[in-house]
Amino acid sequence: MVEKLQKIWLDGEMVDWDAANVHVLTHSLHYGLGAFEGIRAYQRADGKTYVFRLREHVDRLFDSCKMILLVPKFDKAQVMSACVDLLRVNGMTDGYLRPMVFVGEGAMGIYAPQNPVRTTVIAWKWGAYLGEEALKHGIRAKISSFARHHINISLAKAKMMGQYTNSVLAKREAKLGGYDEAILLDANGFVSEGSGENLFIVKKGVLHTPDLSSSILEGITRDTVITLAREQGLEVREGRITRDQLWLADEAFLTGTAAEITPVREVDDRAIGTGTVGPVTKRLQDAFFDVVRGSDTSHAAWLTPV
Numbered sequence: 008m009v010e011k012l013q014k015i016w017l018d019g020e021m022v023d024w025d026a027a028n029v030h031v032l033t034h035s036l037h038y039g040l041g042a043f044e045g046i047r048a049y050q051r052a053d054g055k056t057y058v059f060r061l062r063e064h065v066d067r068l069f070d071s072c073k074m075i076l077l078v079p080k081f082d083k084a085q086v087m088s089a090c091v092d093l094l095r096v097n098g099m100t101d102g103y104l105r106p107m108v109f110v111g112e113g114a115m116g117i118y119a120p121q122n123p124v125r126t127t128v129i130a131w132k133w134g135a136y137l138g139e140e141a142l143k144h145g146i147r148a149k150i151s152s153f154a155r156h157h158i159n160i161s162l163a164k165a166k167m168m169g170q171y172t173n174s175v176l177a178k179r180e181a182k183l184g185g186y187d188e189a190i191l192l193d194a195n196g197f198v199s200e201g202s203g204e205n206l207f208i209v210k211k212g213v214l215h216t217p218d219l220s221s222s223i224l225e226g227i228t229r230d231t232v233i234t235l236a237r238e239q240g241l242e243v244r245e246g247r248i249t250r251d252q253l254w255l256a257d258e259a260f261l262t263g264t265a266a267e268i269t270p271v272r273e274v275d276d277r278a279i280g281t282g283t284v285g286p287v288t289k290r291l292q293d294a295f296f297d298v299v300r301g302s303d304t305s306h307a308a309w310l311t312p313v
């Protein structure tokens with residue numbers, strides 16, 4: 008359950024948590040057209056709170072809107088300020104932010120270009136998405152029977168609301184089967200990503216991750232990990248990965264704003280490497296947490312003070 012906070016930002020106003028309601032005729036509720044983001048803010052070692060890669064998340068929100076032909080009434084600077092202000096008014100030191108652009112009520116047909124385009128930002132407290140145990144010891148994943156959307160069926164590069172039925176179905180299937188997370192293949196049968204995370208494997212000291220043509224969301228944590236890995240002198244290759252390459256990896260992990268860097272210790276009942284958290288994963292996890300909540304200041308441009 009999300010813990011109730013004081014305020015939600017809705018169409019330019021800070022409204023009371025319980026008053027931030029929409030009508031059941033809200034167009035996006037029926038047809039799923041809308042875009043959203045997931046952003047984290049962390050209290051760092053200096054005691055201050057920073058939003059991690061706010062600019063990149065808001066850029067992706069506007070890119071998603073561009074792809075689905077929605078024009079938000081607020082500009083990027085206003086959405087960024089809303090995120091920071093919301094953390095302040097709710098007195099949050101750590102938190103998750105959910106900006107969302109959606110189509111309001113009006114016409115009810117599929118084609119409703121005159122309906123209002125609404126914008127909200129919600130904040131809530133969110134610990135480790137897959138659990139603290141998962142961060143420390145890794146998760147058990149299953150290749151899903153659901154594939155990621157074919158590139159001409161949906162828009163993998165858009166963080167688009169309706170697209171997430173695919174993720175929800177895959178996640179439910181995995182959980183009902185006793186696994187922690189689903190890994191989806193793309194429509195060509197190559198490894199794509201988790202239900203809400205990008206995927207990396209380590210093989211013979213090289214980091215591999217599916218390339219951008221494999222129906223993945225272009226994850227901001229994925230980019231963070233690629234940057235940190237290269238800074239550590241690791242070779243990173245983006246390309247096709249097959250299911251059996253995943254099974255035979257030395258290490259595997261998932262990345263995402265919610266999931267952060269979560270090791271994968273087992274896929275389809277096969278242990279990955281030694282079945283524990285591998286040394287490369289651990290090193291990257293440590294580097295990541297040092298940047299987001301520790302004292303590493305070498306990526307100050309990624310941090311927006313609250």
Ligand SMILES: Cc1ncc(COP(=O)(O)O)c(C=O)c1O
Nearest residue numbers: 203204205224226227228263264
């Ligand atoms: C389907 C999907 N893939 C990957 C990611 C990871 O993206 P990011 O690291 O930008 O949060 C997410 C989460 O936003 C996602 O929903």
